[in-house]
Amino acid sequence: MEVKGVRLIYFSPTGTTRRILESIAEGMGVEDIKHINLTLPEGSRQTLAPFSDELAIIGAPVYGGRLPVDAVDRFRQLKAGNNLAVLIVVYGNREFEDALLELKNLAIELGFSPVAGGAFIGEHSFATEKVPIANGRPDNLDIQKAINFGVKVRDKVAAPQFPDATMDLKIPGRFPYEAKGARTMAVAPVTIKESCTVCGTCAGVCPTAAISINENVETKIELCIRCCACIKSCPEKARVMEDEMWKNIAGWLNKNCTARKEPQIFGVDM
Ligand SMILES: Cc1cc2nc3c(=O)[nH]c(=O)nc-3n(C[C@H](O)[C@H](O)[C@H](O)COP(=O)(O)O)c2cc1C
Ligand code: SF4
Ligand code: SF4
CATH class of the missing domain: 3.40.50.360 (Flavodoxin domain)
Known part of the structure; x- marks a missing residue:
């Protein structure tokens, strides 16, 4: 063809x-x-x-x-x-x-x-x-x-x-x-209020509609798949992962997958 x-x-x-x-x-x-x-x-x-x-x-x-x-x-x-x-x-x-x-x-x-x-x-x-x-x-x-x-x-x-x-x-x-897929962790990125301009970019890139914009950014943790699109797209760097277990996984990957x-x-x- x-x-x-x-x-x-x-x-x-x-x-x-x-x-x-x-x-x-x-x-x-x-x-x-x-x-x-x-x-x-x-x-x-x-x-x-x-x-x-x-x-x-x-x-x-x-x-x-x-x-x-x-x-x-x-x-x-x-x-x-x-x-x-x-x-x-x-x-x-x-x-x-x-x-x-x-x-x-x-x-x-x-x-x-x-x-x-x-x-x-x-x-x-x-x-x-x-x-x-x-x-x-x-x-x-x-x-x-x-x-x-x-x-x-x-x-x-x-x-x-x-x-x-x-x-x-x-x-x-x-x-x-045999691989189990993404772990269920019931965590989501958090918003640093002082940096956030409530521009709505993060809500626009979220694949599961976990983010809604009102006076502040609200995240429904149970919908989050930890794709990190909101973190990577925030122009103010106001979306971050704060959860310790999640940060530990990132730290492990940083050390072991070089x-x-x-x-x-x-x-x-x-
Ligand atoms: C929840 C989750 C689990 C992941 N698991 C793996 C994995 O098992 N192995 C790996 O090498 N990368 C893993 N990744 C990284 C993604 O596969 C990688 O960043 C990919 O480039 C993202 O694709 P996208 O840019 O199209 O969203 C994972 C990412 C997420 C969010
Ligand atoms: S993209 Fe960043 S600055 Fe814009 S609403 Fe979301 S967290 Fe706030
Ligand atoms: S990490 Fe992905 S799924 Fe979770 S709130 Fe951000 S954009 Fe939505």
């Missing part, structure tokens, strides 16, 4: 997954790029129009070695008709464990035909300037790898012998899944 368009289907609270998907699409060299962004509550319920010479690139971050529960829930409403799909997870330089296998199994369940997959690295959601964890990723090297991956996938599906026996995409991971990991690609030779 000559790829004439791509659909980027993603859940990406802090935007690293989205950037990788956009770079893969860039490598495919197509102009017709449609975004099916399932991150925010208002965009979370979408359906797929029929495909025509288009390829789907589906992406989500890794939470606790698995896909975020909200991403799975939002992907599940999509129904495909045997359409080709590239599967991407983005993780914060610790591990991706069973997440990419979970995405492959889910994509097949939804009616997609996986052609290739990749696990890329993005700045960890819990990272700050003072406690860096893969800060600045994806960087230029990651972006170049994503672009090259896009070129390879385009060539793979355009080859006359495609689809062939290589269609059974091998993805690492364990089934039944060795740079590189993107791993499955289904094409790079």
Whole structure:
């Protein structure tokens, strides 16, 4: 198939997954790029129009070695008709464990035909300037790898012998899944009142509508998935994690996940 368009289907609270998907699409060299962004509550319920010479690139971050529960829930409403799909997870330089296998199994369940997959690295959601964890990723090297991956996938599906026996995409991971997913901690970022201008940016980026803006910023802790989109988007640096256990996890990651990991690609030779 000559790829004439791509659909980027993603859940990406802090935007690293989205950037990788956009770079893969860039490598495919197509102009017709449609975004099916399932991150925010208002965009979370979408359906797929029929495909025509288009390829789907589906992406989500890794939470606790698995896909975020909200991403799975939002992907599940999509129904495909045997359409080709590239599967991407983005993780914060610790591990991706069973997440990419979970995405492959889910994509097949939804009616997609996986052609290739990749696990890329993005700045960890819990990272700050003072406690860096893969800060600045994806960087230029990651972006170049994503672009090259896009070129390879385009060539793979355009080859006359495609689809062939290589269609059974091998993805690492364990089934039944052993990774437990994001821990339930019942904590949320807090707002430093003295710094907050009540601009509302944080509420606008929250994927679960946990934040409401009245005279002050109010957060429903039980809805928070600790994605840190509010922290990273606050122009006044007024959203912070204060919880000790959460800060300890960030400190552990900062000390133990320093060795740079590189993107791993499955289904094409790079
Ligand atoms: C609750 C939670 C759990 C996470 N678990 C992992 C993990 O198991 N392994 C890892 O390397 N990164 C983990 N991360 C980091 C994200 O996978 C990483 O920062 C990713 O780039 C975020 O994607 P986004 O920018 O598209 O939101 C976790 C992040 C959050 C918020
Ligand atoms: S983004 Fe920051 S400054 Fe704006 S309302 Fe939220 S916490 Fe306050
Ligand atoms: S309140 Fe929680 S879920 Fe909402 S943006 Fe902040 S960290 Fe993410």
